[in-house]
Structure formats: structure tokens, C-alpha cells
Amino acid sequence: MNPATSEQPATDTVDLSVQVGPLHLSNPLMTASGTAGLGLEMEPFFDLAEAGAIVVKTLTKAPRHGNPMPRLVETPSGLLNSIGLPNKGIDHFIEQVLPRLAGHASCLVINIAGTCTGEFGELASKLDGLPGVDGLELNISCPNVEGGDLPFGRDPDVVHRLVGDVRSATALPIITKLTPNVSDIAAVAKAAEDGGSDAVSLINTLLGMAVDWRTGRPGLGTVVGGLSGPAIKPVALRMVWEVSRSVAIPVVGIGGITSADDVLEFLCAGATAVQVGTTHYRTPDAIPRLAAELSRLLAEEGRTSARDVIGSMRTG
Amino acid sequence: MAGWNRGGVGAMAVGAAGANDRIRAVMNATAADSRTCVSRIAHVVANTPVSGGCHCIEARVEGEWPGARAGQFAMLSLDRPDFPLLPRPFSLLGSREVDGGHHVEFLIMPIGKGSGMLCALGVGEPLNVVGPLGGAMEQDLPAGPTVCVAGGYGVAPFVFLLEQWGREGESRAGSTTAVFGARTAERLSLGERLTAAAGATELCTDDGSIGFTGRVDAALAQVLSAHAERGEPVGMVLTCGPEAMMEAVGKVCRAADVPCRASLETYMGCGYAVCNGCAVAVGDPSKPEGYTYELACREGTVFDEERLWWKLL
Numbered sequence: 222m223n224p225a226t227s228e229q230p231a232t233d234t235v236d237l238s239v240q241v242g243p244l245h246l247s248n249p250l251m252t253a254s255g256t257a258g259l260g261l262e263m264e265p266f267f268d269l270a271e272a273g274a275i276v277v278k279t280l281t282k283a284p285r286h287g288n289p290m291p292r293l294v295e296t297p298s299g300l301l302n303s304i305g306l307p308n309k310g311i312d313h314f315i316e317q318v319l320p321r322l323a324g325h326a327s328c329l330v331i332n333i334a335g336t337c338t339g340e341f342g343e344l345a346s347k348l349d350g351l352p353g354v355d356g357l358e359l360n361i362s363c364p365n366v367e368g369g370d371l372p373f374g375r376d377p378d379v380v381h382r383l384v385g386d387v388r389s390a391t392a393l394p395i396i397t398k399l400t401p402n403v404s405d406i407a408a409v410a411k412a413a414e415d416g417g418s419d420a421v422s423l424i425n426t427l428l429g430m431a432v433d434w435r436t437g438r439p440g441l442g443t444v445v446g447g448l449s450g451p452a453i454k455p456v457a458l459r460m461v462w463e464v465s466r467s468v469a470i471p472v473v474g475i476g477g478i479t480s481a482d483d484v485l486e487f488l489c490a491g492a493t494a495v496q497v498g499t500t501h502y503r504t505p506d507a508i509p510r511l512a513a514e515l516s517r518l519l520a521e522e523g524r525t526s527a528r529d530v531i532g533s534m535r536t537g
Numbered sequence: 538m539a540g541w542n543r544g545g546v547g548a549m550a551v552g553a554a555g556a557n558d559r560i561r562a563v564m565n566a567t568a569a570d571s572r573t574c575v576s577r578i579a580h581v582v583a584n585t586p587v588s589g590g591c592h593c594i595e596a597r598v599e600g601e602w603p604g605a606r607a608g609q610f611a612m613l614s615l616d617r618p619d620f621p622l623l624p625r626p627f628s629l630l631g632s633r634e635v636d637g638g639h640h641v642e643f644l645i646m647p648i649g650k651g652s653g654m655l656c657a658l659g660v661g662e663p664l665n666v667v668g669p670l671g672g673a674m675e676q677d678l679p680a681g682p683t684v685c686v687a688g689g690y691g692v693a694p695f696v697f698l699l700e701q702w703g704r705e706g707e708s709r710a711g712s713t714t715a716v717f718g719a720r721t722a723e724r725l726s727l728g729e730r731l732t733a734a735a736g737a738t739e740l741c742t743d744d745g746s747i748g749f750t751g752r753v754d755a756a757l758a759q760v761l762s763a764h765a766e767r768g769e770p771v772g773m774v775l776t777c778g779p780e781a782m783m784e785a786v787g788k789v790c791r792a793a794d795v796p797c798r799a800s801l802e803t804y805m806g807c808g809y810a811v812c813n814g815c816a817v818a819v820g821d822p823s824k825p826e827g828y829t830y831e832l833a834c835r836e837g838t839v840f841d842e843e844r845l846w847w848k849l850l
Contacts (some may be wrong), residue, residue: 258811264573265809278811286830290850293806295812300806304813307830339696421550450622502807503614505576505667 231514239273241494243394246273247327249484249527250508250517253475253498254278254332254358254398256305259318260325263362271512273494274328277314277496279360281334294431294440298477299452301429301498303443304439306334306349306360312342315351323353330396334360338373349391352524357393359384359418362400362425374400374425375436379414386417396473399464403451403481405459407467422473423464423498424457439472444453448498451477458490458501465491465532479507481514487532555717563724574809579641579666581658587644589719589726591631591690591779592656595642596664602639603669606631607698608839609798611641611668612808613655626805628670628693628777630727631700640824641666644693644727670808674698674775674798674839681772682712684760685735686786689719689726694800695777696727699734711736718782722747737768753778753818754785761793766781771795775844777802780850785796797842801850803833810835 237248249272256261260275271274276447287307294301296385301444308314311333322329331348335341341359361383362374373379383398397413399406401424410421426447433438459478476483476491477498500507519527579596607629614624631642646655658664674694685695695715702710715732718727718741725740725747732738740748741756749756757774764771769842771793776786777800790797806812810832819840820828828846831837 255813256811262809262811264707287813287816290816290818291804293804293812294817295621298622300622302806302812302814307813307816499622502812503612503622503665503811505807509726 223405230403230522232455232513233528234525235516235519236528237512239494239528239531240398241274241394241473244274244328244330244419246494248273248507248512249474249492249494250487250511251330251494251496252501252517253496254360256271256498256501258321259314260329263316263501263505264325266296267509269326271379272326272328272508274330274355275326275462276330276332276496277322278308279332279334280308280311280314280344281336282311282340283304284308284313289442291442292446294446296429296431296450297452299429299448299450300502301431301441301446301448302443303446305443311347313349317484318336319351320354323351324350326355328355329353330358332358332360332398335369338379338383338386341383342390345387345393345395346390349393354393356396356419357386357387358389358396358398358422360398360425362398362402362479375403376408377408378523381412381416384413384418394419394423396420398425398475399460400425401456402428405440407463410464410468413470415469418470420471420473420493421464421468422475424453424460424476427453427456449477451479453477460484461487461492462490462534478511479504481511481518482513483513485518485527485530489532489534490529491532491534493531545611546741549774564733571818574670575600575602576665576667576746577602580664581660581662581664582640582733584658584660585725586657588728589642589690589724591646591648591726593630593642593727594645594658594664595640596653596668598639598641602632602641605629605641605669606673606675607694608674608699609669609671610808610838611643611666611670613643614651614665615654615658616663617654620654620672621651623651623768623806624665624667624808625655625693626670626802626808628691628697628800630693630697632669632697634702634782641668642697644690644692644696648681648727655748667808671838672836674800678709679772679796681770682714682764684714684716684737684757684771684774685711686716686732686757686774687718687784688753688776688782689724691776691778691779691782691800691802692717692725692727692731694733695775696730698730699774703734703777709732713737714739714760716741716753716760718742718753718756718778720744753782754789757786758789759794761789765793773798775839776800780847783842784847787845787847798839798840799845801833801837801845803838803850805834818846819844820846822846
């Protein structure tokens with residue numbers, strides 16, 4: 222609170238809007254893919270238009286049943302998951318879900334994953350020009366599909382080619398979602414930028430596992446899964462900072478955000494927007510709550526725009 | 538409710554029209570992706586320790602709360618830094634209007650950190666409630682008496698069901714037999730409320746400290762044959778409790794050719810079908826690889842027992 226005045230800060234004068242490449246977001250809060258279903262599941266809890274963007278759960282060309290149980294293990298301040306991208310396939314989404322979803326979100330981003338590099342372009346061209354679709358997020362980094370990590374996200378050359386394929390298949394804005402399970406995430410981000418990506422989002426989950434030594438059984442049905450939640454926030458912040466210094470395109474920060482302070486930390490470290498994930502499980506209306514809290518925090522500090530915080534971290 | 542699958546049971550639905558009309562009024566509103574679940578703060582109005590180490594937590598919901606039916610559940614959490622990351626799912630033990638507002642009730646066994654913190658709540662303290670979630674267990678019940686088979690704190694939805702029927706003057710309450718088992722008499726939490734609400738009650742204990750000495754599946758077999766001998770065959774068995782118990786109950790039902798629905802308790806991340814963590818293998822268990830996954834929170838938690846692949850749960 223500004224000590225010079227005892228009046229309530231004017232939260233309605235704070236501008237939360239941000240620009241993620243060609244995408245104009247009314248606030249920097251996006252849903253993280255896989256934590257908000259296909260968007261419709263959130264409608265009992267908030268108006269989808271209140272989110273900067275809704276990012277749907279990953280869609281694939283063919284339907285997928287997902288992985289065997291157990292699929293979740295709670296860890297200290299974190300959640301291990303191995304869900305396996307269950308979905309009814311892109312065609313089902315386009316025919317049955319999109320007509321009900323189009324127009325509900327202020328910005329709708331469709332997350333897609335191919336089982337080979339060529340499939341990404343095929344999925345992208347199916348979505349190109351469809352009413353209600355504002356952008357694509359490429360899941361080149363899911364740790365929970367056959368063979369462990371999707372191989373695409375680790376090799377800069379493959380990422381460059383894959384993003385280039387998608388770029389030539391669609392005019393839609395492209396966000397490439399990066400895996401933290403690499404030694405040099407900035408190099409992969411640069412490859413995505415050079416391939417034509419309009420933004421990068423990071424981080425996807427960190428590979429992890431849990432085991433019960435008494436029973437001798439792993440916690441997850443697939444043994445290894447992806448860790449999310451507050452436990453990974455420091456890793457995510459570090460990677461957002463590294464990537465934002467290496468690329469000119471906007472960075473969308475993901476990893477353990479539960480409060481408006483977390484959001485502003487990511488912005489300060491270089492993110493233009495953020496995605497809110499695991500916290501949805503406990504707080505389905507996290508996005509409108511965080512938006513209100515963001516305005517309040519910024520007003521308290523006398524800031525008039527969330528954009529002023531982006532990349533404001535000083536070193537040395 | 539979206540994906541509610543009754544297998545062959547729906548076709549047998551000929552009775553209980555009164556109850557079904559009421560349920561449809563609630564469940565229609567919950568159809569496909571427009572479910573009436575809400576996220577609310579509630580304040581504890583009573584925290585009553587009951588036998589078996591469980592607590593009955595009754596809380597008044599702030600703001601609107603949709604009507605709930607027995608078998609539905611809610612996700613509970615506390616806004617405290619030391620509360621676990623994920624909310625915890627609990628069956629609704631009650632959901633009713635009180636003084637122009639709504640009270641919800643839960644039976645909670647303090648088995649871990651989250652449930653322990655919930656059981657320690659004092660009157661007036663807040664908790665987060667997301668619900669009501671999942672489907673009702675009484676939808677399209679066939680004609681004939683119902684038998685409810687509960688194990689341990691799996692008794693909660695049946696106390697809700699029978700008390701709700703009683704309040705609504707539903708005649709089924711009087712013809713329903715409750716079979717309730719636990720290791721000892723002390724662990725039959727809410728046994729008195731169940732007995733008061735059911736037409737007949739068969740208590741079972743492993744140690745014989747009260748009622749039938751033995752497991753609920755053995756007691757159920759006797760109840761089913763007694764009904765058959767009287768010419769009043771049981772129309773439906775509903776069960777909630779430990780998985781091994783429900784599987785054994787399912788076996789008895791299949792042998793007696795009585796349909797059975799089981800309310801599953803699974804690991805859950807969200808309760809409202811976005812985390813996909815509560816997958817249940819369902820399908821025709823006689824066909825190899827004949828299963829697919831449904832979500833306990835959305836298609837359940839109540840499933841036709843004959844569709845469940847117990848060994849994959």
C-alpha cells in the first residue's frame with residue numbers, strides 16, 4: 222500500500238492486457254493445457270472470457286485412451302502425473318466440441334501433439350481458419366507418451382523443422398511448448414523461434430517418479446511421470462529467465478503458479494504471460510481470483526500496467 | 538448426467554417414478570458439460586466425533602448451492618499453506634436447506650494429513666467446497682426392494698440416501714435393507730443413523746461384537762435369498778466400501794442375478810473431469826482387452842458392478 226495515501230488503490234485503472242505475438246490477451250492468465258479440460262468443464266466456475274486465453278487439453282490425430290492407473294501421485298508441494306493424453310481425437314473436437322466452445326473464450330488456443338513430426342502440420346492445417354480458433358500450442362514435450370519423452374522437444378534441429386512444417390500449414394499464431402528435460406532449453410527455444418514460432422511456453426512437467434519401498438511398487442502406473450505444482454516454480458523461473466534473454470519472441474511462463482505474486486515474479490523474470498495449471502484442481506476459479514488479485518497488487522505498488530513488470534528484473 | 542451408463546439396468550426401470558422424477562430434475566441440470574457444480578466457501582457449524590474415529594462435519598455454504606443427491610461428492614480443501622496441494626474427495630453425507638441457506642455434511646476419517654486437518658476444524662472455521670460432483674446412485678432404480686451394502690466409512694452415501702428418502706416420503710425407504718459391516722461394533726460409524734433410516738438393517742462384524750459374525754457378502758447372500766423366498770426379489774444392490782468388499786458383493790449379486798452398482802473411491806486430483814487422474818477400467822470383463830477408461834468423477838462414482846475390471850482398478 223502506498224504510504225502516502227490511505228485510500229483504496231484504484232484497481233480499475235490497472236491495465237492487465239498483454240500481447241503474446243499476434244495474440245492480444247485481456248490479462249496475462251492462460252489455462253495450462255491438460256488442467257482445464259476442453260474449457261467447457263470450467264464454465265460452472267467462471268466465464269471463460271475472463272481468462273486471457275483458454276488453452277485446451279492436448280488433441281491428437283487418433284483418439285487415445287490414456288495411461289493405466291495410478292495416474293497421479295501427490296508429492297511435497299507437487300503433483301506427479303502420467304495421464305497419457307487421453308482425448309477423442311481432433312476430428313471429434315472439431316465436429317462436436319468446437320461449435321459449443323467457439324466464442325466463449327476471449328482467446329482460444331488449441332494444443333496439439335503429433336506422433337511423428339509430420340502429423341503436427343496435418344493437425345495444424347485441420348484447425349487453420351476454423352471459427353473460434355485463435356492460436357495453436359504445440360505439445361512437443363509431453364513426458365507421458367510411449368517411449369518416454371516425446372523425442373521432438375529435445376533436439377533443436379527437429380524442433381526447427383517441426384515448427385517450420387506447422388508454420389507452412391497454418392496462418393494461426395503458434396506457441397511452442399518446451400520441455401525442461403533438456404540440458405539447454407534456450408537452444409530449443411531459439412530453434413522454435415527460427416522455425417517460425419510466435420511465442421514459446423515453458424515449462425512442461427519435469428520428469429520424476431515416486432516409489433513405495435514397503436510394497437516395492439512405483440507410485441505411477443508408468444513408473445516415470447511429470448512433476449508440476451509449486452515444487453517446480455524455481456526451476457521454471459530460471460528457465461523463463463534464460464529463454465527470455467535468448468529469443469526475441471514472447472515467453473509464456475508455466476510452473477507452480479498459485480498466487481498473483483507468482484504471476485508477477487514470472488513477468489519480472491521475463492515472461493509476457495503465464496499459464497495456470499495444477500492450482501485449478503484445488504481452485505477451479507483460480508483465474509478470475511488471480512486477475513482480481515493482480516489488479517490489487519499492481520495498484521498497491523502504484524503500477525498502472527502489468528506490461529511494466531515484464532522483464533523488469535535487474536541483475537548486478 | 539453425461540456418460541451415465543446403466544448397462545442393462547435402465548431397461549428394467551419400471552418403478553420409483555416419484556424418486557426418479559425428482560432426481561431427473563436435479564440431474565437434467567447436470568447434463569453434458571453444463572453441470573451445476575460450484576466452488577464455494579463453507580463455515581463449519583458442527584464437528585461431531587462419532588464412533589470408529591470418524592468425524593461428522595456439517596458446514597453452511599456461503600452463496601448458492603445446487604441440490605445434491607446421495608452418491609454425489611465434493612472436493613474439500615483449506616486455504617492454509619500447510620494443507621496438501623490437492624483437495625480431498627468426500628461423499629456427501631447430507632445436503633439440505635436450513636434457515637434459507639444450505640448445509641452440507643461429510644463423514645471424515647482422519648487417515649492422512651488433509652483429512653486430519655479437516656477433522657480438526659472448529660465451529661465457524663472456513664473450508665472450500667467444490668461440488669456437488671458425480672452422479673446420483675438412485676437414478677432409474679428398478680422395481681423391487683433395494684439393498685445397500687456398506688463397509689466402514691462407505692456408509693455415508695447410504696445414510697444420505699435413506700434420510701433423504703425419509704424426508705421426501707419416498708416409500709422405498711421402508712423396503713430398503715441396509716447391510717453394514719466393519720471389523721468391530723465400535724467401527725460401525727453412524728450405525729444408529731443408518732438403522733433409524735433403513736427399513737431393516739443387518740449389522741456385521743468380523744469379531745462378532747454385534748450382529749452377524751462375518752463379512753457383508755455372506756450376510757448379503759442371506760438377505761437376497763430371504764427376499765427371493767418371500768417372493769419379493771431384490772431389484773438392486775448398491776454398495777460402497779473397500780474395493781475388495783465391493784468386488785465380493787458383486788460376485789454374490791451376479792450369482793443371484795441381481796444388478797449391483799458400486800460407488801468407487803479413487804485417487805482424484807480435481808473432481809470435475811479436467812485432471813483425468815481418476816480413470817476406471819470399464820467394459821465387458823469377459824472380453825480380453827475389452828475395456829476402456831471412464832472417469833470416476835464424471836461417469837461415476839457409481840458404476841454398474843458388472844462393467845468394472847476390478848483387477849485393473
